[in-house]
Structure formats: structure tokens, C-alpha cells
Amino acid sequence: MQQKAEFDQRVQEALNNPQLRSNFRIAMDGLMEKRSNAFPDKSFMEELRVLGSKIRANALAKQPELLEQLEANCTRNGIQVHWAETIEQANRIVLEIMERHNATRMIKGKSMVSEEMEMNHFLEAQGKSCIESDLGEYIIQLDHETPSHIIAPAIHKSKQEIAKLFKAKHPDIPYSEDIETMTRSARQVLRSKFYEAEIGLSGVNFAVAETGTLCLVENEGNGRMCTTVPPVHIAVTGIEKVLEKLSDVPPLLKLLTRSASGQHISTYFNMISSPRKPGERDGPKEVHLVLLDNQRSKIYEDDELFDSLRCIRCGACMNHCPVYTRIGGHAYGSLIPGPIGSCIEPQKFGLDKFGVLPTASTLCGACGEVCPVKIPLPKLLHRLRYEQVRDDHTGATNGQGSQRSGKEAMIWKLWSWAHANPAVYRSGTRLASLFRGAIPNKIGPWTRVRTAPKIAPKSLHQLAREEGFDHE
Amino acid sequence: MSLIQHYPDRPEKVYFFGTCLIDLLYPQAGLAGMRLIQREGVQVIFPQDQTCCGQPAWNSGYRNETRAVVLNQIRCFPKDYPIVVPSGSCAGMMRHHYPEVFKGKPEEALVNEFSQRVFELTEFLVHVLKIELKDLGEPVKVALHTACSARREMGVADEHEALLRQLGNVQLVEQARKAECCGFGGTFAVKHPDISAAMVADKAQAISDTGADQLVSGDCGCLMNITGHMEHQGIGPRNHHIKGQHIASFLWERTHATKS
Numbered sequence: 001m002q003q004k005a006e007f008d009q010r011v012q013e014a015l016n017n018p019q020l021r022s023n024f025r026i027a028m029d030g031l032m033e034k035r036s037n038a039f040p041d042k043s044f045m046e047e048l049r050v051l052g053s054k055i056r057a058n059a060l061a062k063q064p065e066l067l068e069q070l071e072a073n074c075t076r077n078g079i080q081v082h083w084a085e086t087i088e089q090a091n092r093i094v095l096e097i098m099e100r101h102n103a104t105r106m107i108k109g110k111s112m113v114s115e116e117m118e119m120n121h122f123l124e125a126q127g128k129s130c131i132e133s134d135l136g137e138y139i140i141q142l143d144h145e146t147p148s149h150i151i152a153p154a155i156h157k158s159k160q161e162i163a164k165l166f167k168a169k170h171p172d173i174p175y176s177e178d179i180e181t182m183t184r185s186a187r188q189v190l191r192s193k194f195y196e197a198e199i200g201l202s203g204v205n206f207a208v209a210e211t212g213t214l215c216l217v218e219n220e221g222n223g224r225m226c227t228t229v230p231p232v233h234i235a236v237t238g239i240e241k242v243l244e245k246l247s248d249v250p251p252l253l254k255l256l257t258r259s260a261s262g263q264h265i266s267t268y269f270n271m272i273s274s275p276r277k278p279g280e281r282d283g284p285k286e287v288h289l290v291l292l293d294n295q296r297s298k299i300y301e302d303d304e305l306f307d308s309l310r311c312i313r314c315g316a317c318m319n320h321c322p323v324y325t326r327i328g329g330h331a332y333g334s335l336i337p338g339p340i341g342s343c344i345e346p347q348k349f350g351l352d353k354f355g356v357l358p359t360a361s362t363l364c365g366a367c368g369e370v371c372p373v374k375i376p377l378p379k380l381l382h383r384l385r386y387e388q389v390r391d392d393h394t395g396a397t398n399g400q401g402s403q404r405s406g407k408e409a410m411i412w413k414l415w416s417w418a419h420a421n422p423a424v425y426r427s428g429t430r431l432a433s434l435f436r437g438a439i440p441n442k443i444g445p446w447t448r449v450r451t452a453p454k455i456a457p458k459s460l461h462q463l464a465r466e467e468g469f470d471h472e
Numbered sequence: 473m474s475l476i477q478h479y480p481d482r483p484e485k486v487y488f489f490g491t492c493l494i495d496l497l498y499p500q501a502g503l504a505g506m507r508l509i510q511r512e513g514v515q516v517i518f519p520q521d522q523t524c525c526g527q528p529a530w531n532s533g534y535r536n537e538t539r540a541v542v543l544n545q546i547r548c549f550p551k552d553y554p555i556v557v558p559s560g561s562c563a564g565m566m567r568h569h570y571p572e573v574f575k576g577k578p579e580e581a582l583v584n585e586f587s588q589r590v591f592e593l594t595e596f597l598v599h600v601l602k603i604e605l606k607d608l609g610e611p612v613k614v615a616l617h618t619a620c621s622a623r624r625e626m627g628v629a630d631e632h633e634a635l636l637r638q639l640g641n642v643q644l645v646e647q648a649r650k651a652e653c654c655g656f657g658g659t660f661a662v663k664h665p666d667i668s669a670a671m672v673a674d675k676a677q678a679i680s681d682t683g684a685d686q687l688v689s690g691d692c693g694c695l696m697n698i699t700g701h702m703e704h705q706g707i708g709p710r711n712h713h714i715k716g717q718h719i720a721s722f723l724w725e726r727t728h729a730t731k732s
Contacts, residue, residue, distance in 0.1 A: 008666070015670050322653045326670045360664055362657025362671075363531060365624035385533035412529050416537035419492075420544045422521035429496055445665030449672065450700030453497050460490040460499035464518035469506050472485065472517055 034262025053374035056310040073212025103198035109226040110134035111203030133222040148329030200226035204237035216270040233284040255372035259314040317367035339367035351399030358384035492524035501718030560622020563592040607639035609726035615684035619691035656697040
């Protein structure tokens with residue numbers, strides 16, 4: 001139960017931090033409003049979501065074949081494809097590419113898979129430098145933090161906090177809380193890094209099997225710089241990002257940008273189809289694609305839970321989650337926070353490590369309602385609650401049964417017995433009504449912020465009998 | 473829910489499933505629900521063997537323990553009458569989750585037949601009974617909190633509102649972020665009391681900020697959570713905590729002199 005205690009500790013810290021609470025509340029309110037405004041026509045949205053979920057479901061159904069096709073077409077285009085079953089293998093592949101080029105400096109576009117790999121730590125331990133060029137990632141790298149949101153990694157910080165951070169790290173740049181000025185100063189610091197880096201690294205939003213094309217969605221232009229300025233570009237992604245056809249991209253892109261930030265289209269949309277060709281004046285001389293499994297194949301084995309692989313990483317589920325809004329991303333203790341993180345991370349790293357996450361939801365359904373590819377998030381969280389307490393040892397989920405406690409199981413057995421036997425239930429409620437005066441007015445944490453519920457003098461069973469509703 | 477729900481014609485008889493929370497804590501809400509239906513000329517039967525829909529165990533991951541409880545409810549409602557439930561949460565469990573509980577089990581067909589007969593109270597009043605209410609109460613300002621399960625699982629948020637809007641002296645006010653969860657979530661409130669407390673504090677404040685005299689909800693779990701917090705904190709206009717009522721009690725109290 002250590003994970004629960006640690007989770008509770010992080011939750012406490014977050015809830016008791018008014019600045020953090022306000023940063024998330026304001027940001028999430030803004031993102032929800034933007035999404036809502038981006039879908040003025042609800043039937044258009046619904047049709048698009050149905051289409052998006054079909055495209056993703058189709059790609060997953062055909063994933064093994066599509067991955068082979070992707071490899072063949074990328075290779076034909078001159079993109080070198082590498083397979084990594086684990087994050088160690090993926091890091092090793094990246095390191096080997098760097099060493100082959102005697103490279104020491106990497107400039108990075110935003111990539112959650114590289115975060116999953118903890119690539120910066122790995123490469124820095126090997127004497128390499130990795131500079132994040134996405135503004136949010138750059139901010140958290142300066143402060144040695146992890147992302148608190150999958151598309152807005154520094155969303156937990158206010159502009160004043162960022163201004164102070166910039167001043168501390170770059171004392172020579174004048175202090176400013178003006179967002180444009182701060183962005184310009186980050187741009188100024190980063191500009192030379194693009195030219196110095198021997199390696200540019202990016203993530204991938206969609207990998208198109210039909211054409212061997214890597215699609216990258218971004219707003220800052222840093223993604224395009226990372227993938228074109230350095231002589232070598234390495235793209236890292238999870239195997240579930242593969243799509244069947246190029247025509248699958250537009251609907252998903254429409255859904256992604258609208259759901260994530262309320263944009264009709266992102267400022268930049270890159271389609272990377274090959275390294276620099278003979279006669280071309282720019283672009284990287286080498287392009288590598290690292291395809292990471294890291295438990296995705298295991299998630300894939302379960303007919304229900306494999307829906308979590310449909311995710312296109314828009315972040316709408318966390319933006320709309322009342323729990324995420326209260327506690328923020330870091331409290332989850334996992335790389336991906338919010339509802340989708342609570343589905344994926346326990347499956348990847350085990351319920352023994354992250355079993356608390358599926359319980360940290362009221363199952364209110366806000367996440368499932370906004371998911372652009374209709375992942376039934378509440379249903380999956382619910383399923384994981386079952387997986388963590390089941391004791392038949394038949395499922396495939398990592399850490400199955402690990403959260404089962406003898407005491408809790410006994411309580412539910414008793415509860416079940418009482419509610420499956422009407423005579424027992426009625427005696428129980430009769431006793432409760434009779435001794436309602438003896439019910440304490442302090443009941444655990446419930447009454448820390450609420451009054452205790454009051455048991456009625458007569459149950460509905462009794463009132464229904466008295467009023468003659470009990471028979472035909 | 474984007475699925476279109478098909479409603480039956482007005483039946484002669486209905487079953488009423490009171491829910492365990494109403495049974496023990498809010499029995500007047502259950503009684504009011506039955507009286508509203510009865511007043512429309514439909515006979516209401518309350519089987520005495522009913523207990524709980526099984527949701528607490530189901531949401532805690534105890535699926536085998538849920539099944540025994542579900543089977544008891546199914547035994548209680550054997551005839552083909554509609555089953556009316558004064559809670560979006562319990563109705564959602566019985567209509568949408570019972571089939572999941574028994575998926576692939578021998579009882580699956582029986583359970584599916586049962587689930588299709590389950591209706592949340594307000595949708596039943598609006599769509600099946602086509603109830604027309606005449607308001608006899610004093611002018612009052614009311615905030616409505618619709619449970620997440622009523623809103624998203626049962627899709628009856630509009631029905632809650634439509635019923636309140638039939639009452640001429642009721643001014644319905646809208647709280648900020650009205651579709652956001654109140655933080656109850658059943659066992660969530662017990663397992664994660666601090667997060668739940670933060671959520672209910674915001675909800676209570678938003679409701680209080682409307683200046684409403686009264687809070688109405690179709691679900692007693694939310695009601696117990698929100699009004700419990702208001703009472704505890706003394707939140708409400710003029711430092712009186714806002715009175716909370718189940719929608720059935722509220723509708724009945726404001727209309728029942730018409731035919732009595």
C-alpha cells in the first residue's frame with residue numbers, strides 16, 4: 001500500500017498549493033472552452049469522432065501487418081527503421097546513432113516517447129547534451145521537472161513563476177513577465193543550439209504505413225527545425241502510432257488539434273518522407289525511425305484494454321477531468337497523467353506500481369465524453385479496478401490481484417451476502433433505523449468536511465408497506 | 473448517450489426500485505416518486521425483497537460479489553412491467569452495467585431483458601407518463617445538480633430541467649461548471665477523501681454563488697455529499713445552508729394538492 005501513501009502525499013501537497021490549484025483551474029477552463037468553441041456543430045463533432053475511432057480501431061486491428069508495411073515503405077524512402085522492445089534498447093539505438101556520428105549535442109522537439117524512455121538522463125550519463133526546444137519542455141528542463149500535461153508540459157507554472165525561472169537561469173536577460181518577451185528570449189537562447197546540434201530528435205504523431213510518412217504536429221516551428229537543421233534526424237515513437245493510409249490523417253488531425261487546443265489546424269504540420277535527396281539543398285542526410293514497444297504488445301493482447309492504444313495524445317481527457325484539474329499532473333506520479341494515464345501506465349508498469357490510479361476517478365464520464373477517438377475511458381478504468389483485486393490469476397494484466405487485501409475482500413463478501421438476502425438486508429435497515437440515534441456524527445474522513453448522513457426513522461420499505469405499495 | 477431510447481406506452485403497472493440510499497436516508501424521496509407515478513393513474517408496486525443495485529461492489533472491482541446482489545434484484549421484478557428508479561446512478565447501473573456484469577454468463581439473456589425495462593424516474597415521468605405539473609408553491613430560486621451518471625450515462629439532464637421548468641413559480645438558476653462532478657463517486661469519497669473534499673467545496677461554492685434558496689438533484693449520493701458539505705461549512709445565502717431535496721420530493725411537495 002506504499003504507492004497509495006505516496007500518492008496521497010503528492011495529492012496533499014498539490015491540494016495545499018493554491019498557486020498550483022489556480023494555475024490548473026485557469027488553464028483547464030481555458031482549454032475546455034477552446035475545445036468547445038472549436039466544435040460549434042455537435043453533429044459534425046460526433047461524425048468526426050466516430051470516423052476517428054474507426055480509423056484508429058482499424059489501424060490497431062491490422063497493426064502487425066501495418067508495421068511491416070511501414071518498415072518496408074520507410075526503408076524504400078531511405079528512412080532507417082529500428083525496433084526496440086524495451087526502453088533500454090531504444091536508448092541504446094539512439095546512443096549508437098550518436099556515437100556513429102561522433103555526436104555530442106542533441107536538439108529535441110517535443111516527444112512523450114523520449115520522456116517515457118527517460119532519454120535525456122540516459123544520454124547525459126553518457127556525456128551527451130540534450131536540449132529541449134519546445135517552449136514548455138524547455139521551461140521544465142530548466143527547472144529539472146517532468147511534464148505535468150502531455151501537450152502542455154509546463155502548464156502547472158504561472159507566467160510569473162516562469163519569469164522568475166528565466167531570470168535565475170539566464171541572469172543576463174532582463175526580467176519580464178510578458179509572454180511574448182519571454183518567448184523571444186527562449187528563442188534567442190535556443191537558436192544557436194539548432195545549428196550546433198549534430199542530432200535532431202522528434203516524436204511522431206502519425207506514422208503512415210501506405211507511404212512510409214512520419215507526421216509531426218506542432219505549433220512552434222521547433223519541430224520543423226529539429227527535423228531539418230541537424231544533419232541527422234531521429235524520430236522515436238510507440239508502435240501504436242501507425243496508420244493504414246495517408247487519407248486517414250486529415251480526420252485525425254482535425255480531431256487532434258481541435259480536441260487539444262481548440263485549433264482548426266496546428267501552425268505547423270510536417271510530413272517527413274525521406275532524408276535529403278541528391279540535389280536537394282537542405283534537410284537531414286539521415287533519418288532514423290525508432291519504434292518502441294515497451295509493453296504495448298502486452299496491452300494489445302487484451303480485447304478490451306487494447307482500446308487504450310487508440311489514443312492520439314490530445315490531452316482532452318485530462319483537461320476535462322475534475323480530479324486532474326484539482327491535483328495536477330505531477331501528483332499522479334506517472335509520466336502520462338489524467339484518465340488516459342491512469343489506463344495506460346498501470347498496464348505498462350504494473351498495477352502493483354500504479355494500481356491507485358484507476359481508483360483516483362469518480363467515473364464521472366467527462367473523459368469518455370470528449371475523447372476524440374471514443375476510448376471508453378471510464379469502462380477501462382473500471383476494468384483495471386477489477387484486475388487489481390481479482391484473485392483467479394487468469395488475466396494478462398501486469399500486477400493483477402496485487403491490490404487485493406483480505407480485509408477489503410471480506411467486507412465485500414459480507415456486503416454481498418447482506419444485499420443478496422432480503423431478510424438479512426431488512427433486518428439490517430430495521431436495526432439501523434431503530435438505533436439511528438446511536439450512529440456517531442463523526443464518520444472517518446467523510447465528516448471532516450461534511451455532516452454525517454441521517455438515517456430516517458422509517459425505511460422506504462416500511463413506508464411503502466404502510467402506504468400499500470408493496471403488493472399488486 | 474447518443475443512443476436513442478425507445479419508450480413504452482403508458483403501462484397499467486410499474487415496479488419501483490427505491491435504491492438503498494433512499495431506503496435508509498431519504499425514504500420520503502422514494503415515496504414522493506411513487507406518488508407522482510400513482511397520481512398519473514399507474515399502479516406502483518414496491519417489491520419488499522429489493523435491496524441495492526450492486527454498484528458499490530461493481531465499482532470497487534468485486535465482480536463476483538456484485539453478481540449475487542444483481543440476481544436478487546432480478547428475482548424481485550419478474551413481470552414485464554417497467555422498473556422505475558429515482559436515481560441516474562442506480563438506473564445507469566441497472567440499465568447499462570447489468571449486461572456487462574453478466575456478459576458471457578448463463579443469465580445474460582435474462583439480465584438483458586431486465587435492463588431494457590429500467591427507466592430513470594424523470595425520463596419516465598416526461599416520456600412515458602407525459603406528466604403535466606401545476607405549481608402550487610411559493611416563488612423560489614432553485615439550482616439543479618444533475619448527477620454525472622444521470623447526465624452522461626442515462627442522458628436525462630434535459631428531462632430533469634424540463635420538469636422543473638414546468639413549475640411556474642420556480643426560477644431555475646445555473647451554477648458555474650454545472651456539468652462538473654461533485655466529487656462523490658461512491659467509494660471514491662472514501663478512498664480519496666481529500667480530492668473529494670476539494671471537489672465538493674467547489675461545487676457547494678458554485679451553487680451558493682447563484683443565490684439559490686434550494687438545491688435539487690435527481691441523485692441522493694450527490695445530494696448527501698453537497699448538502700452535507702454546505703451544512704458542515706455553513707455555506708449558503710445569508711449564512712443559512714441551502715436546503716437540498718431530491719427532485720421527486722420537490723416536485724411532489726409543490727404539486728400534490730391538485731388531486732388530493
